[in-house]
Amino acid sequence: MKGNKKMDAQGKKNVLVVGFGEIGKSVYNVIDKSGKYKLFKKDVEELELKEKIDVMHVCIPGIDNFVDVVAGYIAKYKPKLTIINSTVKPGTTQKIFEKAGGLIVHSPVRGRHPNLEDGIYKFVKFIGPTSAEAGKLAQEHFESIGVKTEMFKSAVNSEVGKLLCTTYYAMNIAFHQEMNRICDSYGADFAEAVTRFNATMTMDIEHKIPRPVMFPGFIGGHCLIPNIMILKKDVKSDFLDDILKSNEKRKKELEDAK
Known part of the structure:
Protein backbone atom coordinates (compact mmCIF):
# COMPACT_ATOMS: atom_id res chain seq x y z
CA MET A 1 0.00 0.00 0.00
CA LYS A 2 2.82 2.41 0.85
CA GLY A 3 4.33 1.91 -2.63
CA ASN A 4 1.00 2.69 -4.33
CA LYS A 5 0.57 5.96 -2.41
CA LYS A 6 4.04 7.04 -3.36
CA MET A 7 3.39 6.29 -7.03
CA ASP A 8 0.06 8.17 -6.94
CA ALA A 9 1.77 11.20 -5.46
CA GLN A 10 4.43 11.29 -8.13
CA GLY A 11 2.18 10.31 -11.02
CA LYS A 12 2.29 7.22 -13.18
CA LYS A 13 5.57 6.06 -14.65
CA ASN A 14 5.95 6.15 -18.44
CA VAL A 15 6.24 2.94 -20.45
CA LEU A 16 7.03 2.75 -24.16
CA VAL A 17 6.25 -0.36 -26.23
CA VAL A 18 8.33 -0.52 -29.42
CA GLY A 19 6.86 -2.85 -32.04
CA PHE A 20 3.12 -3.42 -32.26
CA GLY A 21 2.73 -6.87 -33.75
CA GLU A 22 1.26 -9.78 -31.80
CA ILE A 23 3.90 -9.61 -29.07
CA GLY A 24 3.83 -5.83 -28.75
CA LYS A 25 0.03 -5.65 -28.62
CA SER A 26 -0.10 -8.38 -25.98
CA VAL A 27 2.55 -6.73 -23.79
CA TYR A 28 0.80 -3.37 -24.21
CA ASN A 29 -2.60 -4.82 -23.23
CA VAL A 30 -1.25 -6.54 -20.10
CA ILE A 31 0.36 -3.29 -18.93
CA ASP A 32 -2.72 -1.28 -19.85
CA LYS A 33 -5.03 -3.54 -17.84
CA SER A 34 -2.97 -2.93 -14.72
CA GLY A 35 -3.79 0.78 -14.90
CA LYS A 36 -0.47 1.58 -13.26
CA TYR A 37 1.46 3.16 -16.12
CA LYS A 38 1.14 5.85 -18.75
CA LEU A 39 1.60 4.01 -22.03
CA PHE A 40 3.14 5.00 -25.34
CA LYS A 41 3.55 2.82 -28.42
CA LYS A 42 5.76 2.95 -31.49
CA ASP A 43 5.45 0.78 -34.56
CA VAL A 44 6.74 1.79 -38.01
CA GLU A 45 5.79 5.44 -37.61
CA GLU A 46 8.12 8.06 -36.16
CA LEU A 47 7.51 8.93 -32.52
CA GLU A 48 8.87 11.98 -30.74
CA LEU A 49 8.46 12.08 -26.97
CA LYS A 50 9.00 14.84 -24.45
CA GLU A 51 8.19 12.51 -21.57
CA LYS A 52 10.91 10.66 -19.70
CA ILE A 53 10.61 6.91 -20.35
CA ASP A 54 10.97 4.68 -17.32
CA VAL A 55 10.57 1.32 -19.07
CA MET A 56 10.93 0.51 -22.77
CA HIS A 57 9.61 -2.84 -24.00
CA VAL A 58 11.24 -3.98 -27.24
CA CYS A 59 8.89 -6.22 -29.22
CA ILE A 60 10.23 -5.99 -32.77
CA PRO A 61 11.25 -9.09 -34.80
CA GLY A 62 14.83 -10.33 -34.54
CA ILE A 63 16.03 -8.69 -37.75
CA ASP A 64 19.66 -8.79 -38.92
CA ASN A 65 20.43 -5.27 -37.66
CA PHE A 66 18.49 -5.80 -34.42
CA VAL A 67 21.40 -4.72 -32.20
CA ASP A 68 21.89 -1.40 -34.00
CA VAL A 69 18.15 -0.69 -34.19
CA VAL A 70 17.54 -1.31 -30.48
CA ALA A 71 20.68 0.60 -29.49
CA GLY A 72 19.30 3.48 -31.56
CA LYS A 78 16.80 7.08 -23.00
CA PRO A 79 14.74 4.62 -20.94
CA PHE A 97 24.32 -3.70 -23.54
CA GLU A 98 27.90 -3.29 -24.73
CA LYS A 99 26.83 -0.90 -27.49
CA ALA A 100 24.23 1.19 -25.68
CA GLY A 101 24.89 0.68 -21.97
CA GLY A 102 22.19 1.18 -19.37
CA LEU A 103 19.89 -1.27 -17.64
CA ILE A 104 18.83 -4.04 -20.04
CA VAL A 105 17.23 -7.47 -19.68
CA HIS A 106 15.93 -10.16 -22.00
CA SER A 107 12.52 -11.57 -21.12
CA PRO A 108 10.92 -13.71 -23.85
CA VAL A 109 7.17 -14.04 -24.32
CA ARG A 110 5.70 -17.54 -24.22
CA GLY A 111 2.27 -18.63 -25.37
CA ARG A 112 0.20 -19.40 -28.43
CA HIS A 113 -0.13 -16.98 -31.30
CA PRO A 114 -2.15 -14.87 -31.62
CA ASN A 115 -3.42 -14.98 -27.99
CA LEU A 116 -0.10 -14.21 -26.34
CA GLU A 117 -1.68 -11.97 -23.72
CA ASP A 118 -3.08 -15.04 -21.98
CA GLY A 119 0.36 -16.68 -22.09
CA ILE A 120 2.01 -13.67 -20.44
CA TYR A 121 -0.27 -14.14 -17.45
CA LYS A 122 -0.12 -17.95 -17.32
CA PHE A 123 3.55 -18.69 -17.95
CA VAL A 124 6.44 -17.64 -15.75
CA LYS A 125 8.16 -14.61 -17.35
CA PHE A 126 11.84 -15.45 -17.25
CA ILE A 127 14.23 -12.52 -16.86
CA GLY A 128 17.74 -12.72 -18.28
CA PRO A 129 19.61 -9.71 -16.84
CA VAL A 147 3.01 -11.22 -14.13
CA LYS A 148 4.88 -14.08 -12.44
CA ASN A 157 20.19 -18.33 -20.66
CA SER A 158 16.79 -16.85 -21.48
CA GLU A 159 17.77 -16.36 -25.14
CA VAL A 160 18.87 -19.98 -25.58
CA GLY A 161 16.00 -21.22 -23.42
CA LYS A 162 13.33 -19.63 -25.61
CA LEU A 163 14.81 -21.11 -28.78
CA LEU A 164 15.18 -24.59 -27.30
CA CYS A 165 11.67 -24.44 -25.83
CA THR A 166 10.05 -23.92 -29.22
CA THR A 167 12.45 -26.37 -30.88
CA TYR A 168 11.55 -29.06 -28.34
CA TYR A 169 7.91 -28.56 -29.31
CA ALA A 170 8.79 -28.79 -33.02
CA MET A 171 10.83 -31.95 -32.41
CA ASN A 172 7.84 -33.63 -30.78
CA ILE A 173 5.61 -32.69 -33.70
CA ALA A 174 8.21 -33.98 -36.17
CA PHE A 175 8.37 -37.32 -34.35
CA HIS A 176 4.58 -37.52 -34.49
CA GLN A 177 4.86 -36.94 -38.24
CA GLU A 178 7.24 -39.93 -38.45
CA MET A 179 5.02 -42.08 -36.22
CA ASN A 180 2.13 -41.29 -38.55
CA ARG A 181 4.19 -42.57 -41.50
CA ILE A 182 4.98 -45.77 -39.60
CA CYS A 183 1.30 -46.24 -38.76
CA ASP A 184 0.41 -45.79 -42.43
CA SER A 185 2.99 -48.38 -43.47
CA TYR A 186 1.28 -50.97 -41.24
CA GLY A 187 -2.28 -49.84 -41.87
CA ALA A 188 -2.57 -48.91 -38.18
CA ASP A 189 -4.85 -46.18 -36.83
CA PHE A 190 -2.76 -43.24 -35.53
CA ALA A 191 -5.39 -42.18 -32.99
CA GLU A 192 -5.25 -45.56 -31.28
CA ALA A 193 -1.64 -46.62 -31.85
CA VAL A 194 -0.15 -43.27 -30.84
CA THR A 195 -2.61 -40.80 -29.34
CA ARG A 196 -4.31 -43.19 -26.91
CA PHE A 197 -1.00 -44.70 -25.79
CA ASN A 198 0.42 -41.24 -25.09
CA ALA A 199 -2.74 -39.94 -23.44
CA THR A 200 -2.80 -42.79 -20.92
CA MET A 201 0.94 -43.06 -20.24
CA THR A 202 3.01 -41.07 -17.76
CA MET A 203 6.77 -40.87 -17.33
CA ASP A 204 6.81 -41.32 -13.55
CA ILE A 205 5.23 -43.78 -11.18
CA GLU A 206 3.13 -41.09 -9.48
CA HIS A 207 1.53 -40.10 -12.79
CA LYS A 208 2.59 -36.46 -12.55
CA ILE A 209 4.48 -36.08 -15.84
CA PRO A 210 2.29 -36.88 -18.86
CA ARG A 211 3.63 -37.59 -22.30
CA PRO A 212 2.89 -34.92 -24.90
CA VAL A 213 -0.20 -35.66 -26.98
CA MET A 214 0.35 -34.11 -30.39
CA PHE A 215 -0.74 -34.53 -33.98
CA PRO A 216 1.28 -35.05 -37.17
CA GLY A 217 0.40 -31.81 -38.92
CA PHE A 218 2.66 -29.48 -40.86
CA ILE A 219 4.67 -27.11 -38.64
CA GLY A 220 3.82 -23.57 -39.69
CA GLY A 221 3.27 -20.35 -37.78
CA HIS A 222 5.49 -17.59 -36.47
CA CYS A 223 7.80 -19.36 -34.04
CA LEU A 224 8.88 -22.95 -34.39
CA ILE A 225 10.63 -23.14 -37.75
CA PRO A 226 11.95 -19.53 -37.67
CA ASN A 227 13.46 -20.20 -34.24
CA ILE A 228 15.18 -23.33 -35.54
CA MET A 229 16.69 -21.21 -38.30
CA ILE A 230 18.06 -18.81 -35.66
CA LEU A 231 19.80 -21.73 -33.93
CA LYS A 232 21.17 -23.05 -37.22
CA LYS A 233 23.10 -19.81 -37.72
CA ASP A 234 25.45 -20.91 -34.94
CA VAL A 235 24.81 -24.59 -34.30
CA LYS A 236 25.30 -27.68 -36.45
CA SER A 237 22.75 -30.28 -35.39
CA ASP A 238 21.38 -33.39 -37.08
CA PHE A 239 18.31 -33.08 -34.86
CA LEU A 240 17.50 -29.64 -36.25
CA ASP A 241 18.06 -30.82 -39.82
CA ASP A 242 15.83 -33.85 -39.28
CA ILE A 243 12.98 -31.68 -37.98
CA LEU A 244 13.17 -29.51 -41.10
CA LYS A 245 13.38 -32.53 -43.43
CA SER A 246 10.42 -34.23 -41.78
CA ASN A 247 8.36 -31.07 -41.95
CA GLU A 248 9.02 -30.56 -45.67
CA LYS A 249 8.17 -34.21 -46.25
CA ARG A 250 4.92 -33.77 -44.32
CA LYS A 251 4.04 -30.71 -46.39
CA LYS A 252 4.35 -32.75 -49.59
CA GLU A 253 2.37 -35.64 -48.08
CA LEU A 254 -0.52 -33.34 -47.21
CA GLU A 255 -0.45 -31.71 -50.64
CA ASP A 256 -0.46 -35.11 -52.36
CA ALA A 257 -3.41 -36.22 -50.22
CA LYS A 258 -5.63 -33.38 -51.49
Missing part, protein backbone atom coordinates in the same frame (compact mmCIF):
# COMPACT_ATOMS: atom_id res chain seq x y z
CA TYR A 73 15.99 3.40 -29.69
CA ILE A 74 17.84 3.39 -26.38
CA ALA A 75 19.87 6.43 -27.47
CA LYS A 76 16.74 8.23 -28.67
CA TYR A 77 14.29 7.53 -25.85
CA LYS A 80 15.77 3.85 -17.39
CA LEU A 81 15.15 0.16 -18.13
CA THR A 82 14.98 -1.69 -21.46
CA ILE A 83 13.20 -5.05 -21.64
CA ILE A 84 13.75 -7.12 -24.78
CA ASN A 85 10.70 -9.36 -25.24
CA SER A 86 11.74 -10.47 -28.73
CA THR A 87 13.08 -13.92 -29.59
CA VAL A 88 16.69 -13.26 -30.58
CA LYS A 89 19.96 -14.93 -31.47
CA PRO A 90 21.91 -15.85 -28.30
CA GLY A 91 24.31 -13.10 -27.31
CA THR A 92 22.15 -10.31 -28.73
CA THR A 93 21.18 -8.74 -25.41
CA GLN A 94 24.80 -8.58 -24.26
CA LYS A 95 25.81 -6.94 -27.56
CA ILE A 96 23.11 -4.29 -27.09
CA THR A 130 22.78 -7.93 -17.90
CA SER A 131 23.19 -6.72 -14.31
CA ALA A 132 21.64 -7.39 -10.92
CA GLU A 133 20.10 -3.90 -10.85
CA ALA A 134 18.48 -4.36 -14.27
CA GLY A 135 17.05 -7.72 -13.22
CA LYS A 136 15.64 -6.31 -9.99
CA LEU A 137 13.91 -3.42 -11.77
CA ALA A 138 12.46 -5.73 -14.43
CA GLN A 139 11.15 -8.11 -11.79
CA GLU A 140 9.49 -5.27 -9.88
CA HIS A 141 7.94 -3.95 -13.10
CA PHE A 142 6.45 -7.29 -14.17
CA GLU A 143 5.17 -8.13 -10.72
CA SER A 144 3.49 -4.71 -10.52
CA ILE A 145 1.32 -5.72 -13.50
CA GLY A 146 0.48 -9.18 -12.15
CA THR A 149 8.66 -13.91 -12.86
CA GLU A 150 11.82 -15.92 -12.30
CA MET A 151 15.32 -14.49 -12.43
CA PHE A 152 17.99 -16.20 -14.53
CA LYS A 153 21.75 -15.77 -14.14
CA SER A 154 22.19 -14.07 -17.51
CA ALA A 155 20.46 -12.99 -20.70
CA VAL A 156 22.04 -15.76 -22.78
Whole structure:
Protein backbone atom coordinates (compact mmCIF):
# COMPACT_ATOMS: atom_id res chain seq x y z
CA MET A 1 0.00 0.00 0.00
CA LYS A 2 2.82 2.41 0.85
CA GLY A 3 4.33 1.91 -2.63
CA ASN A 4 1.00 2.69 -4.33
CA LYS A 5 0.57 5.96 -2.41
CA LYS A 6 4.04 7.04 -3.36
CA MET A 7 3.39 6.29 -7.03
CA ASP A 8 0.06 8.17 -6.94
CA ALA A 9 1.77 11.20 -5.46
CA GLN A 10 4.43 11.29 -8.13
CA GLY A 11 2.18 10.31 -11.02
CA LYS A 12 2.29 7.22 -13.18
CA LYS A 13 5.57 6.06 -14.65
CA ASN A 14 5.95 6.15 -18.44
CA VAL A 15 6.24 2.94 -20.45
CA LEU A 16 7.03 2.75 -24.16
CA VAL A 17 6.25 -0.36 -26.23
CA VAL A 18 8.33 -0.52 -29.42
CA GLY A 19 6.86 -2.85 -32.04
CA PHE A 20 3.12 -3.42 -32.26
CA GLY A 21 2.73 -6.87 -33.75
CA GLU A 22 1.26 -9.78 -31.80
CA ILE A 23 3.90 -9.61 -29.07
CA GLY A 24 3.83 -5.83 -28.75
CA LYS A 25 0.03 -5.65 -28.62
CA SER A 26 -0.10 -8.38 -25.98
CA VAL A 27 2.55 -6.73 -23.79
CA TYR A 28 0.80 -3.37 -24.21
CA ASN A 29 -2.60 -4.82 -23.23
CA VAL A 30 -1.25 -6.54 -20.10
CA ILE A 31 0.36 -3.29 -18.93
CA ASP A 32 -2.72 -1.28 -19.85
CA LYS A 33 -5.03 -3.54 -17.84
CA SER A 34 -2.97 -2.93 -14.72
CA GLY A 35 -3.79 0.78 -14.90
CA LYS A 36 -0.47 1.58 -13.26
CA TYR A 37 1.46 3.16 -16.12
CA LYS A 38 1.14 5.85 -18.75
CA LEU A 39 1.60 4.01 -22.03
CA PHE A 40 3.14 5.00 -25.34
CA LYS A 41 3.55 2.82 -28.42
CA LYS A 42 5.76 2.95 -31.49
CA ASP A 43 5.45 0.78 -34.56
CA VAL A 44 6.74 1.79 -38.01
CA GLU A 45 5.79 5.44 -37.61
CA GLU A 46 8.12 8.06 -36.16
CA LEU A 47 7.51 8.93 -32.52
CA GLU A 48 8.87 11.98 -30.74
CA LEU A 49 8.46 12.08 -26.97
CA LYS A 50 9.00 14.84 -24.45
CA GLU A 51 8.19 12.51 -21.57
CA LYS A 52 10.91 10.66 -19.70
CA ILE A 53 10.61 6.91 -20.35
CA ASP A 54 10.97 4.68 -17.32
CA VAL A 55 10.57 1.32 -19.07
CA MET A 56 10.93 0.51 -22.77
CA HIS A 57 9.61 -2.84 -24.00
CA VAL A 58 11.24 -3.98 -27.24
CA CYS A 59 8.89 -6.22 -29.22
CA ILE A 60 10.23 -5.99 -32.77
CA PRO A 61 11.25 -9.09 -34.80
CA GLY A 62 14.83 -10.33 -34.54
CA ILE A 63 16.03 -8.69 -37.75
CA ASP A 64 19.66 -8.79 -38.92
CA ASN A 65 20.43 -5.27 -37.66
CA PHE A 66 18.49 -5.80 -34.42
CA VAL A 67 21.40 -4.72 -32.20
CA ASP A 68 21.89 -1.40 -34.00
CA VAL A 69 18.15 -0.69 -34.19
CA VAL A 70 17.54 -1.31 -30.48
CA ALA A 71 20.68 0.60 -29.49
CA GLY A 72 19.30 3.48 -31.56
CA TYR A 73 15.99 3.40 -29.69
CA ILE A 74 17.84 3.39 -26.38
CA ALA A 75 19.87 6.43 -27.47
CA LYS A 76 16.74 8.23 -28.67
CA TYR A 77 14.29 7.53 -25.85
CA LYS A 78 16.80 7.08 -23.00
CA PRO A 79 14.74 4.62 -20.94
CA LYS A 80 15.77 3.85 -17.39
CA LEU A 81 15.15 0.16 -18.13
CA THR A 82 14.98 -1.69 -21.46
CA ILE A 83 13.20 -5.05 -21.64
CA ILE A 84 13.75 -7.12 -24.78
CA ASN A 85 10.70 -9.36 -25.24
CA SER A 86 11.74 -10.47 -28.73
CA THR A 87 13.08 -13.92 -29.59
CA VAL A 88 16.69 -13.26 -30.58
CA LYS A 89 19.96 -14.93 -31.47
CA PRO A 90 21.91 -15.85 -28.30
CA GLY A 91 24.31 -13.10 -27.31
CA THR A 92 22.15 -10.31 -28.73
CA THR A 93 21.18 -8.74 -25.41
CA GLN A 94 24.80 -8.58 -24.26
CA LYS A 95 25.81 -6.94 -27.56
CA ILE A 96 23.11 -4.29 -27.09
CA PHE A 97 24.32 -3.70 -23.54
CA GLU A 98 27.90 -3.29 -24.73
CA LYS A 99 26.83 -0.90 -27.49
CA ALA A 100 24.23 1.19 -25.68
CA GLY A 101 24.89 0.68 -21.97
CA GLY A 102 22.19 1.18 -19.37
CA LEU A 103 19.89 -1.27 -17.64
CA ILE A 104 18.83 -4.04 -20.04
CA VAL A 105 17.23 -7.47 -19.68
CA HIS A 106 15.93 -10.16 -22.00
CA SER A 107 12.52 -11.57 -21.12
CA PRO A 108 10.92 -13.71 -23.85
CA VAL A 109 7.17 -14.04 -24.32
CA ARG A 110 5.70 -17.54 -24.22
CA GLY A 111 2.27 -18.63 -25.37
CA ARG A 112 0.20 -19.40 -28.43
CA HIS A 113 -0.13 -16.98 -31.30
CA PRO A 114 -2.15 -14.87 -31.62
CA ASN A 115 -3.42 -14.98 -27.99
CA LEU A 116 -0.10 -14.21 -26.34
CA GLU A 117 -1.68 -11.97 -23.72
CA ASP A 118 -3.08 -15.04 -21.98
CA GLY A 119 0.36 -16.68 -22.09
CA ILE A 120 2.01 -13.67 -20.44
CA TYR A 121 -0.27 -14.14 -17.45
CA LYS A 122 -0.12 -17.95 -17.32
CA PHE A 123 3.55 -18.69 -17.95
CA VAL A 124 6.44 -17.64 -15.75
CA LYS A 125 8.16 -14.61 -17.35
CA PHE A 126 11.84 -15.45 -17.25
CA ILE A 127 14.23 -12.52 -16.86
CA GLY A 128 17.74 -12.72 -18.28
CA PRO A 129 19.61 -9.71 -16.84
CA THR A 130 22.78 -7.93 -17.90
CA SER A 131 23.19 -6.72 -14.31
CA ALA A 132 21.64 -7.39 -10.92
CA GLU A 133 20.10 -3.90 -10.85
CA ALA A 134 18.48 -4.36 -14.27
CA GLY A 135 17.05 -7.72 -13.22
CA LYS A 136 15.64 -6.31 -9.99
CA LEU A 137 13.91 -3.42 -11.77
CA ALA A 138 12.46 -5.73 -14.43
CA GLN A 139 11.15 -8.11 -11.79
CA GLU A 140 9.49 -5.27 -9.88
CA HIS A 141 7.94 -3.95 -13.10
CA PHE A 142 6.45 -7.29 -14.17
CA GLU A 143 5.17 -8.13 -10.72
CA SER A 144 3.49 -4.71 -10.52
CA ILE A 145 1.32 -5.72 -13.50
CA GLY A 146 0.48 -9.18 -12.15
CA VAL A 147 3.01 -11.22 -14.13
CA LYS A 148 4.88 -14.08 -12.44
CA THR A 149 8.66 -13.91 -12.86
CA GLU A 150 11.82 -15.92 -12.30
CA MET A 151 15.32 -14.49 -12.43
CA PHE A 152 17.99 -16.20 -14.53
CA LYS A 153 21.75 -15.77 -14.14
CA SER A 154 22.19 -14.07 -17.51
CA ALA A 155 20.46 -12.99 -20.70
CA VAL A 156 22.04 -15.76 -22.78
CA ASN A 157 20.19 -18.33 -20.66
CA SER A 158 16.79 -16.85 -21.48
CA GLU A 159 17.77 -16.36 -25.14
CA VAL A 160 18.87 -19.98 -25.58
CA GLY A 161 16.00 -21.22 -23.42
CA LYS A 162 13.33 -19.63 -25.61
CA LEU A 163 14.81 -21.11 -28.78
CA LEU A 164 15.18 -24.59 -27.30
CA CYS A 165 11.67 -24.44 -25.83
CA THR A 166 10.05 -23.92 -29.22
CA THR A 167 12.45 -26.37 -30.88
CA TYR A 168 11.55 -29.06 -28.34
CA TYR A 169 7.91 -28.56 -29.31
CA ALA A 170 8.79 -28.79 -33.02
CA MET A 171 10.83 -31.95 -32.41
CA ASN A 172 7.84 -33.63 -30.78
CA ILE A 173 5.61 -32.69 -33.70
CA ALA A 174 8.21 -33.98 -36.17
CA PHE A 175 8.37 -37.32 -34.35
CA HIS A 176 4.58 -37.52 -34.49
CA GLN A 177 4.86 -36.94 -38.24
CA GLU A 178 7.24 -39.93 -38.45
CA MET A 179 5.02 -42.08 -36.22
CA ASN A 180 2.13 -41.29 -38.55
CA ARG A 181 4.19 -42.57 -41.50
CA ILE A 182 4.98 -45.77 -39.60
CA CYS A 183 1.30 -46.24 -38.76
CA ASP A 184 0.41 -45.79 -42.43
CA SER A 185 2.99 -48.38 -43.47
CA TYR A 186 1.28 -50.97 -41.24
CA GLY A 187 -2.28 -49.84 -41.87
CA ALA A 188 -2.57 -48.91 -38.18
CA ASP A 189 -4.85 -46.18 -36.83
CA PHE A 190 -2.76 -43.24 -35.53
CA ALA A 191 -5.39 -42.18 -32.99
CA GLU A 192 -5.25 -45.56 -31.28
CA ALA A 193 -1.64 -46.62 -31.85
CA VAL A 194 -0.15 -43.27 -30.84
CA THR A 195 -2.61 -40.80 -29.34
CA ARG A 196 -4.31 -43.19 -26.91
CA PHE A 197 -1.00 -44.70 -25.79
CA ASN A 198 0.42 -41.24 -25.09
CA ALA A 199 -2.74 -39.94 -23.44
CA THR A 200 -2.80 -42.79 -20.92
CA MET A 201 0.94 -43.06 -20.24
CA THR A 202 3.01 -41.07 -17.76
CA MET A 203 6.77 -40.87 -17.33
CA ASP A 204 6.81 -41.32 -13.55
CA ILE A 205 5.23 -43.78 -11.18
CA GLU A 206 3.13 -41.09 -9.48
CA HIS A 207 1.53 -40.10 -12.79
CA LYS A 208 2.59 -36.46 -12.55
CA ILE A 209 4.48 -36.08 -15.84
CA PRO A 210 2.29 -36.88 -18.86
CA ARG A 211 3.63 -37.59 -22.30
CA PRO A 212 2.89 -34.92 -24.90
CA VAL A 213 -0.20 -35.66 -26.98
CA MET A 214 0.35 -34.11 -30.39
CA PHE A 215 -0.74 -34.53 -33.98
CA PRO A 216 1.28 -35.05 -37.17
CA GLY A 217 0.40 -31.81 -38.92
CA PHE A 218 2.66 -29.48 -40.86
CA ILE A 219 4.67 -27.11 -38.64
CA GLY A 220 3.82 -23.57 -39.69
CA GLY A 221 3.27 -20.35 -37.78
CA HIS A 222 5.49 -17.59 -36.47
CA CYS A 223 7.80 -19.36 -34.04
CA LEU A 224 8.88 -22.95 -34.39
CA ILE A 225 10.63 -23.14 -37.75
CA PRO A 226 11.95 -19.53 -37.67
CA ASN A 227 13.46 -20.20 -34.24
CA ILE A 228 15.18 -23.33 -35.54
CA MET A 229 16.69 -21.21 -38.30
CA ILE A 230 18.06 -18.81 -35.66
CA LEU A 231 19.80 -21.73 -33.93
CA LYS A 232 21.17 -23.05 -37.22
CA LYS A 233 23.10 -19.81 -37.72
CA ASP A 234 25.45 -20.91 -34.94
CA VAL A 235 24.81 -24.59 -34.30
CA LYS A 236 25.30 -27.68 -36.45
CA SER A 237 22.75 -30.28 -35.39
CA ASP A 238 21.38 -33.39 -37.08
CA PHE A 239 18.31 -33.08 -34.86
CA LEU A 240 17.50 -29.64 -36.25
CA ASP A 241 18.06 -30.82 -39.82
CA ASP A 242 15.83 -33.85 -39.28
CA ILE A 243 12.98 -31.68 -37.98
CA LEU A 244 13.17 -29.51 -41.10
CA LYS A 245 13.38 -32.53 -43.43
CA SER A 246 10.42 -34.23 -41.78
CA ASN A 247 8.36 -31.07 -41.95
CA GLU A 248 9.02 -30.56 -45.67
CA LYS A 249 8.17 -34.21 -46.25
CA ARG A 250 4.92 -33.77 -44.32
CA LYS A 251 4.04 -30.71 -46.39
CA LYS A 252 4.35 -32.75 -49.59
CA GLU A 253 2.37 -35.64 -48.08
CA LEU A 254 -0.52 -33.34 -47.21
CA GLU A 255 -0.45 -31.71 -50.64
CA ASP A 256 -0.46 -35.11 -52.36
CA ALA A 257 -3.41 -36.22 -50.22
CA LYS A 258 -5.63 -33.38 -51.49
